[in-house]
Amino acid sequence: MTLDLEDALREGMQRHTSDVVVPPQLFASAERRYRMRRNGTRVLVLSGVVATGVAVGASVAAGPVSAPARHAASRPPLTTAPLETVGYLRARITAAIDGSDAILHSTHKYGDNPVEDRWTDMRTGRYFETWRQPDEHGHQTVYRVSGQDGTLAGIDTKPRTALLSPTQLRDALIHHKITVIGHERLRGRDTVHVKYQSKSPFGVVYVDTWVDAKSDLPLRIVEQLGGPLPDYMQDYRRADTDFYWLPRTPQNVARTTQTVPEQFKHTHGG
Amino acid sequence: VSRQRSFAELESFLAVRGRALLGSAILLTGSREAGEDLLQHALERVMRQWYRLDGDPEGYLRRTMYNLATDRWRGLGRRREALARVPVSDRVGDHADAVDLRDALVRALRLVSPQQRAVLVLRYWEQQSESEIARTLGCSIGTVKSAASRGLKRLRDITGADLVIRV
Numbered sequence: 001m002t003l004d005l006e007d008a009l010r011e012g013m014q015r016h017t018s019d020v021v022v023p024p025q026l027f028a029s030a031e032r033r034y035r036m037r038r039n040g041t042r043v044l045v046l047s048g049v050v051a052t053g054v055a056v057g058a059s060v061a062a063g064p065v066s067a068p069a070r071h072a073a074s075r076p077p078l079t080t081a082p083l084e085t086v087g088y089l090r091a092r093i094t095a096a097i098d099g100s101d102a103i104l105h106s107t108h109k110y111g112d113n114p115v116e117d118r119w120t121d122m123r124t125g126r127y128f129e130t131w132r133q134p135d136e137h138g139h140q141t142v143y144r145v146s147g148q149d150g151t152l153a154g155i156d157t158k159p160r161t162a163l164l165s166p167t168q169l170r171d172a173l174i175h176h177k178i179t180v181i182g183h184e185r186l187r188g189r190d191t192v193h194v195k196y197q198s199k200s201p202f203g204v205v206y207v208d209t210w211v212d213a214k215s216d217l218p219l220r221i222v223e224q225l226g227g228p229l230p231d232y233m234q235d236y237r238r239a240d241t242d243f244y245w246l247p248r249t250p251q252n253v254a255r256t257t258q259t260v261p262e263q264f265k266h267t268h269g270g
Numbered sequence: 271v272s273r274q275r276s277f278a279e280l281e282s283f284l285a286v287r288g289r290a291l292l293g294s295a296i297l298l299t300g301s302r303e304a305g306e307d308l309l310q311h312a313l314e315r316v317m318r319q320w321y322r323l324d325g326d327p328e329g330y331l332r333r334t335m336y337n338l339a340t341d342r343w344r345g346l347g348r349r350r351e352a353l354a355r356v357p358v359s360d361r362v363g364d365h366a367d368a369v370d371l372r373d374a375l376v377r378a379l380r381l382v383s384p385q386q387r388a389v390l391v392l393r394y395w396e397q398q399s400e401s402e403i404a405r406t407l408g409c410s411i412g413t414v415k416s417a418a419s420r421g422l423k424r425l426r427d428i429t430g431a432d433l434v435i436r437v
Contacts, residue, residue, distance in 0.1 A: 005375075005422055006394065012372030013395040017293035026288075026306060027281050030313035037314070 037087070086180060089194065089211070090173050096216035097122075097170045103252035104166065105244040110236050119255035120165070123248075128258045164221050166243065169209060172198060186210045186219055202236075203227040217245050280320060283327055284313070290396075291331065297391045298339040300380040312338055333406055336392070340384035371429065378428040386421030389414055 101123040108116035118129040164172065173196070181193040191210040198205045204226040210219050223239045246252045284291075288309075295312075296305030312335040316327060323330055379387050385407070392403045403414045 008372050009375050010394045012376040013297055016376045020289055020293045022288035022292050026310055027284055030310045034314045034317040
């Protein structure tokens with residue numbers, strides 16, 4: 001018996017797929033898979049290298065199981081560890097910042113010059129800030145305080161470069177492409193080093209942040225302006241901000257409701 | 271356009287075209303379960319790009335599915351697995367009737383290269399022209415022609431049947 005191969009193949013394919021029905025749950029399963037990936041909640045058994053978080057210099061993204069992970073299947077069982085995807089980190093950091101009711105003490109410096117000391121009530125957003133502004137006499141102290149609702153109620157200074165509060169950092173992490181550098185020690189804690197780039201009126205800003213691996217709260221942000229800067233901005237090329245998350249004791253809460261000394265006057269602000 | 275509404279549009283599209291796409295996926299992978307998995311995986315990829323896609327999603331979904339099929343097959347060494355799974359009885363001799371032969375040809379698809387299989391499915395199941403296949407797979411028309419020719423020859427060799435290839 002002689003058949004035309006192409007006709008036989010065509011008919012065979014039609015026969016093979018004639019009773020195909022799309023399972024009703026297929027779309028829902030795809031959507032669930034998409035949401036899990038987007039939220040970074042997929043948990044995989046990983047190779048030792050990634051499980052220990054030493055993903056140095058690599059953007060970590062959920063994807064097909066890597067070759068080392070496949071080979072790991074034939075090895076003795078490893079500790080199951082969550083994949084530190086960008087999405088997973090974002091979700092953790094956002095939840096930690098939004099859920100915090102700590103008193104946040106943040107210190108800020110440009111270069112080697114300490115300029116800012118801020119106390120923030122993470123529950124209400126209320127803050128009290130002391131800002132040391134250089135002038136012709138050395139330094140001028142400026143206070144920046146908020147109203148009860150956390151909006152600016154006191155003195156504001158000249159526009160700054162890109163100083164980030166934790167909530168601003170949270171928003172920035174959501175809207176920028178971030179890269180996970182890996183785990184690093186900072187102030188005796190295990191942290192995850194994350195970086196991204198953003199823009200400012202002075203050009204590109206390279207932002208590095210270290211997030212506590214246990215609490216998912218940021219401990220340090222370093223912002224560096226890239227490219228040429230005008231002379232008056234040279235001192236502002238690098239800015240370091242350290243965060244200290246303190247318990248909600250009456251003493252710490254009181255730090256956020258301090259009053260500006262009487263000799264200072266309100267000059268401008270919202 | 272809200273996320274919910276957009277995905278509802280994608281779901282409606284699947285209700286209309288899902289059967290044809292799933293048929294392709296089954297032919298590409300060799301089994302119903304693997305075909306469903308492939309289509310689901312391709313849909314998830316499309317969801318990731320959904321807000322950036324303009325126009326008809328079918329072309330993008332199909333391209334994604336074919337690329338995933340060839341990558342996955344190559345990456346997981348499925349070809350070796352398939353070779354090991356196909357029993358000797360799948361071979362069809364001169365005495366086999368036409369129906370068995372057609373079934374054997376489809377089963378033998380698992381044994382040709384991923385690119386040859388993709389070309390054969392696009393050509394004989396989806397009835398695409400050579401230029402359309404080249405666009406879908408991102409290769410030249412010459413590559414499509416040679417992959418189709420080699421794929422058909424391989425199918426004939428595997429099945430061992432008396433088949434005529436038109437040139």
